[in-house]
Amino acid sequence: MSVPWTIKHKPKTISEMVGSSNGNGKAIQQFIAWMRSWESGVPKKKAALIYGPPGIGKTLLVETFAREHGYDLIELNASDQRSESIIQRVVGAASQQSTLFGTGKRLILLDEIDGITGKEDAGGLFAILKAIKDTRIPIVLIANDAWNPRFAALRSVCEMIEMKRLPTRLIVPYLKKICQKEGIEASDDALKLIAERSAGDVRSAINDLQAAAQGRKKLTKEDVAWLAYRDRQEQIFNVLRLIFTAKTVRGAKMALSLSDVDYNMLFEWIYENVPHQLTDLEDMYRAMEALAKTDLYLKLAKREQAWELLSYAFDLMTGGVALAREKTKPKWVPFKFPERIKLMSKTKEVREVQSRLAQKIKQKCHISSASALRDVVPFLRVIFEENPEHAAGLAKWLRLDLDEIAFLTQNNKLAQEIAELAGVKK
Template sequence: MGIPWVQKYKPKKLEEIVGNREVALAFGKWLRDRLSGRNVKPAALLHGPPGVGKTLTVEIAAQQFNLELVELNASDFRTKEAIERIAGGAAMQASLFGYTGKLIFLDEIDGITSEDRGGIPAVVELVKYSRFPVVLTANDPWDPSFRELRGLCEMFKYDRIRSTSIVAYLRQICKMEGITPEDEALKAIAEHAEGDVRAALNDLQMVAQGAKKLTKEMVMGLYYRTQQQSAFEVLRRLFSAKTAITAKMAMEGSLVDFDTLIKWINENIPYQYEDVEELSAAYDALSKADIYYARVKRSQNWDLFKYVIDFATAGVALAKRKPFKFVKYQFPKDILMLSATKEERTVKNEILSKIRERCHISRRRATIEYLPYLQLIFSENPEVGHRIAKELKLSKEAIDYLSGRAA
């Protein structure tokens, strides 16, 4: 498995960002003004659906302006002690390692819940008192609890990227990879990605890497094959490998993304290895792979990715001391749980989206204040429920969900 194309072809300048170029450049202007001390808002809030370039914009901007990117998580804002540590640390102390300053980055602030004792007020304090620019991202920034925070932020809206823009981008990648693509093949990938450039590029790499021509049949073949079959085959080849080379080859051509494969390997080591020393050696190798992978993502030094592959494949495979035996491989538990609830979550998301569009409210408010009453109405008064369903243009699955008839 080579370097992921999303990293290989990662834009180096804001003007190279696909689809949301103008808003990325506008963000760059805000950051330049903020760094030069001009009278602009102290923070920026980039909002929009996943895969449209929000995080990418922040990473590129940090590189362009030679800023140390300090990434904070929602979990950092849950206690008073953690808030003080951050406010007195990353947000106030000068940068090291030759950077001209810092860029404080908090991704997906809508992941901060009302149960977090620090919560949004802590983010507000961080924005007010940080020496450095603060950048936030969110899928949905319109929750009422974000009102004060929004007032402190310059807002940048990222839209889903049009299929035509994705097709043009994929065609450029094909040219650089020496691949001749059919128009219908690129259109199929773009439509399947639903505005997510990362997903489109990952799919292109899966189906076209090493090929000279890309056809629509190749693309549709990719989407019809199941990840389950591919994962099982990778595990069988990996655990049965007798040399480092054959172990590393087990991942070549896999249809499953690397992060998911690591979950499969982690889940199935105890099924394949029973000896304590085997288990210890295998998990030690996998932990080293995880450490290197975190370092790669943090530093963006993808030359280190080869060590991740070495530990995750050869390290795990060569831990065995006994002959390979066939076992029944298991789904990673977190993937299994997500799969079991995927259909229900899809229907629920449809309902919440319709409520938000019709009533102009946040997703959180739709979930707490509207959804429970709709379920009561649909189950107790189907006639009124029918009128509401017609007004919201709900699908049969959504009506069944609200009526309590969903399987």
């Protein structure tokens, strides 16, 4: 296993951090100023609460500051047992008895306090509040969501420092620097795609970069194209979850505004998942009925160019499906990838074979290749499955190769047989 790049290329100084001068510059300055205020005695706010989304450098900031300014960092994280007594012991001892932890400057870090939940940890929160009241050295708390009601008391005694997601334009140069150190020549658009997909999360951008680029000399946009697909899938799962759990039509329709997928695609996803999500037969029936009507409206809208009909289709596809749930109990069922899309996009090769075949039919029959696929291929399929001799004759006439014959028989053994009869060389 290789060393994660988030560790290998971790910034050694605050100024190397993404967003230290712009982006999160203000927050970082606020933190440094608050730490400095301890130099002239115990300040009014004896704790700081740094908060913001994952992977943007909250923990990194505190660690790097401590290292740069010669602080001993006494760190408790969410995996520590946060019983009242441990916090009191560590915080109490560290903040009061200077001999126990050496004589240098000290800083207490309570990371990931979001982890404190439920009753058993109420003591933990209480202990933190008490520690803040008693402390004579800086206490830094870190959370993703500082606005949780249970942190209300904490907020009022903390210097509140908000860190934000970082914009793509700041993440790209950082990724580029890592590539240079790794000896990888990366195209700007590849790095841009990685940064965009990370949604401001530097850690995930670095992890994706490592996954895509490690062991290569070059990184192109094609090498990271899968990222776009991964995002889509995650996004569509959220949309589906909203639709299948909504209690009101309005709630379900919200899903559409979140979704940037094509509505035909969304239809396929919902259609595929109804039988798995709504297992009660009557619920399933109601949902399928809504989808049948959706299908009608979608077709009509397209055929008549009557796009105002789409709004009925959307209501049925979201609200209609959401309200179909009466008896099925909500439980977590994984979403399935639509079979129909899987078939359509099965592999590039299949599509290539199909278009080659269409070309050959087009030339012999003087029709369009769309018509060849729509009107001729289904009949060829029947003939190729039922009558090898007749099929061999047609294969010869159309000059089909083995792949094209196999496309029509959908059975490799039969395809071999027909190819032999037709004298097709392998």
